[in-house]
Amino acid sequence: LNDVLTRSLAMRYEKIDLIEELKAKSRAAGEARSAAEAANQGKSRLLAAASHDLRQPLHALGLYTAALAVRANGTELRPLVRSVQGAVSALEGQFEQLLDLSRLEVGGFAPAWTRVALAPLCSRVMAELQPQATQKGLVLRAAATSLAVTSDPALLERVIRNLVSNA
Numbered sequence: 001l002n003d004v005l006t007r008s009l010a011m012r013y014e015k016i017d018l019i020e021e022l023k024a025k026s027r028a029a030g031e032a033r034s035a036a037e038a039a040n041q042g043k044s045r046l047l048a049a050a051s052h053d054l055r056q057p058l059h060a061l062g063l064y065t066a067a068l069a070v071r072a073n074g075t076e077l078r079p080l081v082r083s084v085q086g087a088v089s090a091l092e093g094q095f096e097q098l099l100d101l102s103r104l105e106v107g108g109f110a111p112a113w114t115r116v117a118l119a120p121l122c123s124r125v126m127a128e129l130q131p132q133a134t135q136k137g138l139v140l141r142a143a144a145t146s147l148a149v150t151s152d153p154a155l156l157e158r159v160i161r162n163l164v165s166n167a
Contacts, residue, residue, distance in 0.1 A: 044102055047098070047099070047102045051095075051102075054095065055095075058095060061088055061091075062089075062092065065081065065084050065085045065088050066085070068081050068084070069082070069085060086127065086128065090128045096154070097158050100154060100155075111151075111152035111155055112152050112154075113150055113151065113152060114150070114152070114153060115148050115149075116148055116149055116151050116153045116156055117148045118145050118147050118148060118149065119144065119145055119147075121153070121156065121157055121160065122142040122145075124157065125157065125160050125161050125164055126140055126142055129164055132165075140164070
């Protein structure tokens, strides 16, 4: 009987210790989760605040390249200016996508489901990424298609651009 009572008390104290350890780990996990959420909210606030400051020089860059395009019309610089305009346009698109992603994370963005023709989407991605592929000695091709899917156009284009860019 003494052995049974001794073991019973020992097990009770072990359970109490385990419960305390579990409570401590639970508190630590809650604190870590709160810290991660605060960091994520801080990132979103920073991106929202920076977006206004970044839009202005990006818009000015677009205006400068448009003015340059007018001056370079009919000269040997025209293809170069078109490439710069394409890069600025791609940068503006990626910036908007970054802001959309930030809004999506905080729940301020809902996908706009619509019919998306794949041929124009692939053409835009190819036009943007063709110079990088050529520079790396790669051939970038897309099959002609008349297919369409139901998706958010911006999100789908981002996915395809990322896939092709990573490939």
